[in-house]
Amino acid sequence: MRKPTIQDVARHAGVGVGTVSRVLNNHVAVKGATRESVLKAIADLEYTPNPHARRIAGGRSYTISVLLPVLTTEFYVRLLDGLETAFQEARYDVAIFPLLDRSRLERYLGSHTLAYQADGLVMATYNLTQMFHERRLRTQQPTVLVDAFADNVDSSFMDNVAGGRMAGEYAAQFSGDLYAVWVETELDQLFTTRVFEDRRSGFMSALDTAGRTIRAEYTSSFDSLAARNTAATVLDQAQEAGLPCTVFASADMLAGALLDEVRLRGLKIGQDVRVIGFDDQPWAAERGLTTLHQPVESMGYEAAQLLLSRLNGYKGPARARRFEPRLIIRGSA
Numbered sequence: 294m295r296k297p298t299i300q301d302v303a304r305h306a307g308v309g310v311g312t313v314s315r316v317l318n319n320h321v322a323v324k325g326a327t328r329e330s331v332l333k334a335i336a337d338l339e340y341t342p343n344p345h346a347r348r349i350a351g352g353r354s355y356t357i358s359v360l361l362p363v364l365t366t367e368f369y370v371r372l373l374d375g376l377e378t379a380f381q382e383a384r385y386d387v388a389i390f391p392l393l394d395r396s397r398l399e400r401y402l403g404s405h406t407l408a409y410q411a412d413g414l415v416m417a418t419y420n421l422t423q424m425f426h427e428r429r430l431r432t433q434q435p436t437v438l439v440d441a442f443a444d445n446v447d448s449s450f451m452d453n454v455a456g457g458r459m460a461g462e463y464a465a466q467f468s469g470d471l472y473a474v475w476v477e478t479e480l481d482q483l484f485t486t487r488v489f490e491d492r493r494s495g496f497m498s499a500l501d502t503a504g505r506t507i508r509a510e511y512t513s514s515f516d517s518l519a520a521r522n523t524a525a526t527v528l529d530q531a532q533e534a535g536l537p538c539t540v541f542a543s544a545d546m547l548a549g550a551l552l553d554e555v556r557l558r559g560l561k562i563g564q565d566v567r568v569i570g571f572d573d574q575p576w577a578a579e580r581g582l583t584t585l586h587q588p589v590e591s592m593g594y595e596a597a598q599l600l601l602s603r604l605n606g607y608k609g610p611a612r613a614r615r616f617e618p619r620l621i622i623r624g625s626a
Contacts, residue, residue: 297338306334317384356386357600358411362418366515366546367574368589369417372439375593376415383601385412413600415439418488435603439596440488442613447603449596449614453491456585456618460492460541460569461499463583463620467567469537470508471500472527474547477512492543492571508534513547520550528554528566536565539626545572548582552625567626571618581624592616 299317303310308331315323316331323331334340357380361369377387388411414436437447464471473496476489500507509530513523524547531538542548548570555566562568562581570577570584577584595614 297340299340301338302331302334302340305338306330353412354410355384356388356411357413357415357597358388358390359415360390360392360417362392368544368572368587371589372417372593375590375595376439376597378590379594379597379601383597385601413437413604415596415600417441435600437596437600437603439593443611444613445611447596447599447612449592449599450616451488451587451592452615452617453488454495454498456571456587457492457495457497457543458499459495459618459620460571460585461496462503463622463626464496464539464541464567464569465500465503465505467537467539467626469539470531470534471505472509472511472531472538472540473507474511474513474523474527474540474542474551476544476547477514489543496541508538513550515544515546517546517550520547521554523547524550524554527551528558528560531566532558536560537567538565539567539569541569541571543571545570545574545577545582545584548584548625549576549580552580552582563624563626569626573621577621578623583623583626584621585618586621587618588616 299310299313303313306313306327308327312323312327313331313334316328357376359373359376361373373387373389380387411434413434416436416438418440435447437449439449440451442448442450473493475493497507509527511523511527513519527540528551531540540551542551548568551566551568552562555562555568560566568582570582571587572589573584573586592614595616599612599614
């Protein structure tokens with residue numbers, strides 16, 4: 294049997310070929326009932342668009358470039374899930390460009406890199422406000438920030454100050470010393486993130502309001518060995534100063550290392566050492582980690598929708614979609 298064509302879908306749905314094309318391109322100018330009729334026809338006929346013909350006819354690449362700091366953390370896997378779900382619904386492909394270091398970001402500032410040949414651009418996490426104001430980023434195509442904010446570009450971001458404040462308010466209720474572990478970030482302002490700075494700001498503000506002080510702060514990279522070494526250092530000081538204590542780890546990966554180290558020393562989690570994380574990664578519930586839940590997939594999905602609306606003709610002012618973490622209380626604190 295021959296493969297169904299767009300003309301077959303149009304006849305089956307009782308609409309014109311142009312309407313089917315608009316539905317395939319996720320265009321806003323299609324009534325809900327008509328869209329459902331076309332989508333049903335597509336499903337009934339098991340129609341699959343020809344991506345090459347679609348690109349030629351539409352004058353678009355139907356590709357979105359996503360620039361990410363790294364690919365190996367659970368956070369970015371979840372963020373990509375949210376982005377890709379929305380883009381796949383609109384039948385766009387995703388090209389991923391890992392930045393990894395500052396030199397790659399500098400290279401992507403050029404106008405002839407492959408990343409800029411896509412229809413739209415998603416940039417994750419890094420604080421690029423200064424570069425946007427200086428017009429160093431070439432944004433001829435629609436651009437959206439995710440897990441970051443700038444006032445003159447569409448942004449979908451987490452309120453990390455609020456999350457840090459929630460962690461601080463909760464930690465301040467416990468007796469004993471308070472400790473915190475932060476993630477190391479790049480000191481060069483060209484290639485930095487405000488995520489952990491904002492979490493610290495909210496946390497310290499909450500402690501100040503509660504009249505509490507922090508005994509010591511530590512930093513660790515996103516490396517399992519470094520996280521475990523830092524956890525050992527924290528617990529060395531905590532045991533010397535006296536237990537119980539409460540530790541806020543600004544990322545669940547760091548919190549997981551603390552849980553491992555507490556168990557290794559034969560201490561009681563939630564009694565001798567209370568641990569509060571941030572992220573609510575998929576394994577956090579199984580390990581009983583009290584943490585700040587981030588709707589990461591929803592944040593990615595909303596960022597994609599902001600970009601798709603630009604591709605479909607929205608020309609209004611920059612929009613900001615703010616997400617707020619919520620405290621999930623489990624056995625670790």
